[in-house]
Amino acid sequence: MATFGNNNLSAKLVLLGDMGAGKSSLVLRFVKGQFLEFQESTIGAAFFSQTLAVSDATVKFEIWDTAGQERYHSLAPMYYRGAAAAIIVYDITSTDSFERAKKWVQELQKQGNPNMVTALAGNKCDLEDKRKVTTEEARAYAEENGLFFMETSAKTAINVNDLFYEIARRLPRAQPAQQPAGMVLADRPVDRSRASACCS
Amino acid sequence: MDSDPGPLPPGDGPSNPNANPRPDPEPKPQEYTEEGRLSSLTLEDSGNAAGARAAASNGSLSADFYSGDEIEEEEPAAASDSVDEVQRAAGEARASSSHGGVAWRGNLEEDGDAPPSPSSSGYAGERGSSGESGIEEDDASVSWRKRKKHFFVLSHSGKPIYSRYGDEHKLAGFSATLQAIISFVENSGDRIKFVRAGNHQVAFLVKGPIYLVCISCTEEPYGALRGQLELIYGQMLLILTKSVNRCFEKNPKFDMTTLLGGTDAVFSSLIHSFGWNPATFLHAYTCLPLAYATRLAAAAILQDVADSGVLFAILMCKHKVVSLVGAQKASLHPDDMLLLANFILSSESFRTSESFSPICLPRYNAMAFLYAYVHFLDEDTYLILLTTSSDAFYHLKDCRIRIEAVLVKSNVLCEAQRSMVDGGLCVEDLPVDSSIRSGSLSPHLGLDKTAVGSLSSRLGTGGPAGLWHFIYKSVYLDQYVSSEFSAPINNSNQQKRLYRAYQKLYASMHDKGTGPNKTQFRRDENYVLLCWITQDFELYAAFDPLADKV
Numbered sequence: 113m114a115t116f117g118n119n120n121l122s123a124k125l126v127l128l129g130d131m132g133a134g135k136s137s138l139v140l141r142f143v144k145g146q147f148l149e150f151q152e153s154t155i156g157a158a159f160f161s162q163t164l165a166v167s168d169a170t171v172k173f174e175i176w177d178t179a180g181q182e183r184y185h186s187l188a189p190m191y192y193r194g195a196a197a198a199i200i201v202y203d204i205t206s207t208d209s210f211e212r213a214k215k216w217v218q219e220l221q222k223q224g225n226p227n228m229v230t231a232l233a234g235n236k237c238d239l240e241d242k243r244k245v246t247t248e249e250a251r252a253y254a255e256e257n258g259l260f261f262m263e264t265s266a267k268t269a270i271n272v273n274d275l276f277y278e279i280a281r282r283l284p285r286a287q288p289a290q291q292p293a294g295m296v297l298a299d300r301p302v303d304r305s306r307a308s309a310c311c312s
Numbered sequence: 313m314d315s316d317p318g319p320l321p322p323g324d325g326p327s328n329p330n331a332n333p334r335p336d337p338e339p340k341p342q343e344y345t346e347e348g349r350l351s352s353l354t355l356e357d358s359g360n361a362a363g364a365r366a367a368a369s370n371g372s373l374s375a376d377f378y379s380g381d382e383i384e385e386e387e388p389a390a391a392s393d394s395v396d397e398v399q400r401a402a403g404e405a406r407a408s409s410s411h412g413g414v415a416w417r418g419n420l421e422e423d424g425d426a427p428p429s430p431s432s433s434g435y436a437g438e439r440g441s442s443g444e445s446g447i448e449e450d451d452a453s454v455s456w457r458k459r460k461k462h463f464f465v466l467s468h469s470g471k472p473i474y475s476r477y478g479d480e481h482k483l484a485g486f487s488a489t490l491q492a493i494i495s496f497v498e499n500s501g502d503r504i505k506f507v508r509a510g511n512h513q514v515a516f517l518v519k520g521p522i523y524l525v526c527i528s529c530t531e532e533p534y535g536a537l538r539g540q541l542e543l544i545y546g547q548m549l550l551i552l553t554k555s556v557n558r559c560f561e562k563n564p565k566f567d568m569t570t571l572l573g574g575t576d577a578v579f580s581s582l583i584h585s586f587g588w589n590p591a592t593f594l595h596a597y598t599c600l601p602l603a604y605a606t607r608l609a610a611a612a613i614l615q616d617v618a619d620s621g622v623l624f625a626i627l628m629c630k631h632k633v634v635s636l637v638g639a640q641k642a643s644l645h646p647d648d649m650l651l652l653a654n655f656i657l658s659s660e661s662f663r664t665s666e667s668f669s670p671i672c673l674p675r676y677n678a679m680a681f682l683y684a685y686v687h688f689l690d691e692d693t694y695l696i697l698l699t700t701s702s703d704a705f706y707h708l709k710d711c712r713i714r715i716e717a718v719l720v721k722s723n724v725l726c727e728a729q730r731s732m733v734d735g736g737l738c739v740e741d742l743p744v745d746s747s748i749r750s751g752s753l754s755p756h757l758g759l760d761k762t763a764v765g766s767l768s769s770r771l772g773t774g775g776p777a778g779l780w781h782f783i784y785k786s787v788y789l790d791q792y793v794s795s796e797f798s799a800p801i802n803n804s805n806q807q808k809r810l811y812r813a814y815q816k817l818y819a820s821m822h823d824k825g826t827g828p829n830k831t832q833f834r835r836d837e838n839y840v841l842l843c844w845i846t847q848d849f850e851l852y853a854a855f856d857p858l859a860d861k862v
């Protein structure tokens with residue numbers, strides 16, 4: 113849950129997606145500014161925290177980088193429970209990973225917090241020549257499901273900070289926890305994310 | 313073939329060192345109903361009892377086992393390969409009228425202890441649990457056939473689960489062969505344990521729907537190979553729990569490789585440790601040498617968090633324990649610690665940040681996950697906090713912050729680093745005149761090395777009385793100390809050879825068929841080995857082969 117105080121927010125953020133989609137790489141790019149060509153598969157989930165300053169507040173993200181390996185799927189609720197935001201990651205060079213991302217979206221819609229800020233990230237957009245999932249297809253899906261969408265590259269850093277920054281901006285502010293924040297999502301123009309999609 | 317003597321008619325089996333499989337007058341076809349199989353493969357821990365019986369029967373094999381002490385001798389190019397032998401064994405098992413005289417020759421020569429090479433795509437997570445190297449190998453490739461020690465895991469329906477070498481998916485045919493051998497014997501109400509084929513041994517372990525097989529030409533005793541298979545099985549349970557059996561109940565053809573994705577490194581590191589880590593056969597753990605006060609400081613703060621609802625708090629430096637505390641009545645089995653440390657040290661993922669992962673301790677509770685908070689405090693030192701509660705992360709994180717503050721303040725981390733650099737006991741530092749008694753080689757921690765060292769007078773190589781190396785295990789504490797390797801045992805091949813010699817000692821001393829052994833001397837061209845076992849301790853020592861009995 114996003115909590116508020118003195119213009120300081122603390123927000124739990126969870127990354128979900130197929131193994132190898134690049135969740136850990138996105139987090140490491142965002143938190144440490146690093147990219148590893150041989151990033152190892154995550155076990156369980158790794159925890160990171162990172163603070164971001166947006167125009168009106170400081171947001172401290174408590175990030176859960178979950179494991180995409182199949183054996184951990186049933187344990188995902190333990191990590192997304194109570195999250196204020198989620199990034200669902202797929203790999204633009206893999207249609208399987210896009211299908212898997214859709215399953216995560218469904219699961220969050222069923223189980224998650226209705227106020228959750230949810231982003232769909234098409235990662236590895238530096239691999240344009242191997243692309244299997246078109247930007248249009250993914251964007252249409254995101255619009256239908258009320259997600260905001262970006263194509264990212266943990267390798268080149270394209271859109272990585274923007275992704276987290278955009279989530280920080282969309283988090284509900286200074287509202288009692290019960291109040292619906294779906295409007296916050298709605299009052300952000302979709303074309304904002306359109307503008308920041310790379311490779312399109 | 314040496315199978316479980318239990319259900320065999322008397323007179324067949326144990327007395328015959330080359331015991332053939334029970335001749336089956338009518339080779340059965342390999343078809344069976346899944347229901348029938350499942351009922352015969354329910355979880356049974358009677359495997360242990362059966363194992364004890366097998367050990368007894370293996371007593372009669374010892375002449376064969378111990379005939380040659382050179383373990384990794386290369387045979388000149390010989391006729392066939394280990395895999396052919398197994399395939400032939402399948403034929404033999406079916407048509408066995410007499411195969412006592414068949415000499416199976418093999419030539420597995422590469423011992424795969426080379427570091428694993430990254431897969432071509434560079435992403436370890438994307439394939440299943442394919443073996444540690446030679447990803448392009450399959451059972452048709454020469455390199456695969458020449459490996460010295462293979463490990464395979466397969467399901468009762470013959471689906472590959474893990475292979476040390478080669479991509480297990482390409483080994484489907486080979487897996488089916490192994491499955492045929494095992495189920496052939498199982499179907500006759502018996503259990504296959506061991507096949508000796510020329511200079512190759514094939515050890516089998518059946519764990520419900522999961523079959524584990526080792527094929528080696530390393531001359532390790534059956535008991536040692538079976539112990540290794542047990543650890544591999546335990547490592548799988550640590551990752552998945554025993555509830556994985558339910559997947560096989562629902563679907564006998566279930567493919568387990570997907571559940572083990574990204575764990576190659578865990579298994580190859582475990583298999584590698586069979587050659588260097590005595591904990592794998594001693595069933596004991598070892599501690600990092602530290603001053604008493606330092607360890608006390610670490611233990612005090614760990615005890616503090618254990619009292620706040622943490623099941624186990626473990627501070628480790630690589631494979632050595634700095635301090636270990638359990639909640640009331642909870643006790644941690646040394647094998648679980650070994651598997652847990654191996655899992656953490658071989659998964660790069662734990663080093664990136666704090667992590668919170670489901671983990672099963674097979675000896676503690678094989679059916680359920682615990683949750684492990686893992687954090688590396690420095691390059692080598694890491695803290696593991698285990699809990700039964702899946703929401704405990706923030707509490708454990710707070711505990712870690714408190715622990716870390718105390719460890720830094722009381723210098724524990726620096727001392728641990730220093731101890732890692734200094735290493736353990738050296739035989740050269742042992743006092744010359746003291747005989748080897750439990751008192752002089754206390755496993756209790758904080759043994760002051762410099763004090764011992766000041767009493768010593770150095771001999772040419774090795775320690776007093778030609779002592780080259782020793783391991784001392786305290787039965788009560790589940791702990792062992794071992795001396796550092798020094799000349800003349802100074803490369804990893806020699807170390808592995810010595811460990812294998814200790815393993816043989818261990819196996820023969822713990823062989824229930826040979827009675828309560830107290831001491832044993834063994835001399836070969838490499839060393840004189842001494843083993844001394846009492847109710848309280850076990851001592852294994854290697855001396856200069858020219859040394860006299862002390």
Ligand SMILES: Nc1nc2c(ncn2[C@@H]2O[C@H](COP(=O)(O)OP(=O)(O)OP(=O)(O)O)[C@@H](O)[C@H]2O)c(=O)[nH]1
Binds near residue numbers: 135136181
């Ligand atoms: N070219 C390219 N490769 C990437 C990018 N992001 C990640 N990778 C690579 O893709 C592989 C998988 O990345 P990870 O970050 O481990 O993927 P993950 O989603 O965390 O995977 P799990 O932890 O198994 O769930 C690694 O080898 C990365 O180097 C990217 O933007 N571009």
Ligand SMILES: [Mg+2]
Binds near residue numbers: 136152153154177179
């Ligand atoms: Mg990851």
